[in-house]
Amino acid sequence: MPSDPVSALAPQRRHDIDALRALAFLLVILYHVGMYYVADWPWHLKSPHAAEWLPWPMRVLNLWRMDLVFLISGVSLGFLSRGQGTWGLLRSRGLRLMLPLAFGMAVVVPYQAYAEGVARGLVAPGFGTFLLRYLSMGAPWPKGAFAGAEFGITWNHLWYLPYLFLYTALVALTLPLWRSAAGQWVRRRFNGLRGWQLLMLPALPLLAWTVLLARHFPATHNLVWDFHLHSIYFTVFLYGYWMGVDTGIWRELERLRRVSLLLAAVAIGAFIVLRVGAVVAPKGLLMDVLRNAYLWLAVATILGHGHRHLNRPWPWLRWANESVYPWYMLHQTLIVAGVALLVPLALGPVWEPVALVAVTIAGCWLLTDGLIRRVGWLRPLFGLKRKPEAEPAVVLTPPASASASSTPRPPAPGWRSPSPRA
DSSP states (O other): OOOOOOOTTSOEEOHHHHHHHHHHHHHHHHHHHHHHHBTTOOOSSOOTTOBTTSHHHHHHHHTTHHHHHHHHHHHHHHHHTTTOOHHHHHHHHHHHHHHHHHHIIIIISHHHHHHHHHHTTSSOSOHHHHHHHHHHTOSOOOTTSSTTGGGSSOOGGGGHHHHHHHHHHHHHHTHHHHTSHHHHHHHHHHHTOOTHHHHHTTHHHHHHHHHHHTTTSOOOOOTTTOHHHHHHHHHHHHHHHHHTTOSHHHHHHHHTHHHHHHHHHHHHHHHHHHHHTOSSOOOSHHHHHHHHHHHHHHHHHHHHHHHHHSOSOOTTHHHHHHHHHHHHHHHHHHHHHHHHHHGGGOOHHHHHHHHHHHHHHHHHHHHIIIIITTOTTTGGGGTOOSSOOOOOOOEEOOOSSOOTTTOOOOOOOOOOOOOOOO
16 A cells, blocks of 8 residues: 655644543443453452353453553554653653552552452451551551452552553663664564455464463463563554554554454354353363454454544543543542442442442542642642643654555553453
C-alpha cells in the first residue's frame, strides 16, 4: 500500500486512541464489577448471587482486555518519546506513574484489603486500627488475610502502573537501539505488514511466549515472577510503540476490520467448543494457537473499528482524557465500598449489580470532578498535571523519510489474585 503523507503543518489528532483509552478503562470497571459476581473465580469479595453463566463472557473478554490497554499505552509512548531523551522520558513517566502508585497503595487501596480481611474473618473490624498496622508494614498478617498480605502492603488493581513503568523504562533505556538503523528497520517491517500477514504474524511471538512460559509461570501479578504475562504485555506494548507514528498500518487495520472480526469469532468459537465439550479443560498447542490468534485478532478488530468510527473530536474526549486516570485508581475501592453499602439492602441478583455499577460510576465522577480535578496538590497524586493543560496531541506527522511500506502520515493505568486468561 503506497504511502500518503500529510503535511506536518496540518497534523491529524488521533482521537481514536484517546477514545479507545477511555473506553478500555471503562471496560476494566465493568469487568471488576463482574469479578464480584462470577462463579468460581477468586476475588477480594464474592457475592452470594454468583452467576454460573458469567465465566465465559468474562473469559472471552479477559483474553484481550489488558493486552489492548498495554498496546494503547505503547502507542502513547511512541508519541510522547518523540523529541525526548532517555532520562527525560524516565523522569516524566516515573513521576506520572510511580507517585500515584505510592499514594494509591497508602490511601486508595487499603480499604479493599481491610474489607477482604474482615470478610474472611482474619482481620478485626475497625478500619483505623487496620490502617495504622497496614501502613507500618511491621507486624505480619494472618496467612491469606488479603491479597498480598504476605508482603504487608498491596497494590491490588494498581499493578498496571508498575508494569507500565517497567516497560516504559525498558524502551527508554534502549532508545538508541530503536532509533538506530536496525531499530527503524524492525519498525518498518512491522508497520509494512499487510493483508493476512498483519492478521497472523503478530500472533506468532505471543504464541511462542505462551508455549515456552505459560505452564511454568502462571499469572500472579507479582512483578518479579510474572514472566509469562510480562512477555505478552511487553510484546504488545512494543507493537503499539512501533505503530503509533505510522498511518499505513492503521489504514490497513481499518480495511481489514470485518475480516479480523470474522476470524476472531471463528477462533474464540472453536476455543469455546473445545473447552465446553471436554470434561477436563484441554491443553496443548491447538488451544494455545486459538487463544493467541483470538487475542491478536480481537485487538486488531478493535483498533480497526476504532480508527474507522472513533477518529473524530467527540465532545466528551477532553473530559475523558483527564478523568480516566483518577477513575482507574478509584474504581475498585468504590466497588468494594459499594458492596458494603448495597448488600444489607438485599436488592437481589438483577438490581444489585445494576446499582453497584451506578454507585461506582457516580463515586468516580463525584470524587474526580468535584475534588481531584479542582485541588492542585491532589492532581499529581492521581496522575494529572498540577494545572489542567491540553494533553499532548496524539497526531501523525511525516517521518524524516517516507517509505511505501510504512505509509507514514506522520507522527504526531503488587500482587493480586489473578483472574483466568483462558
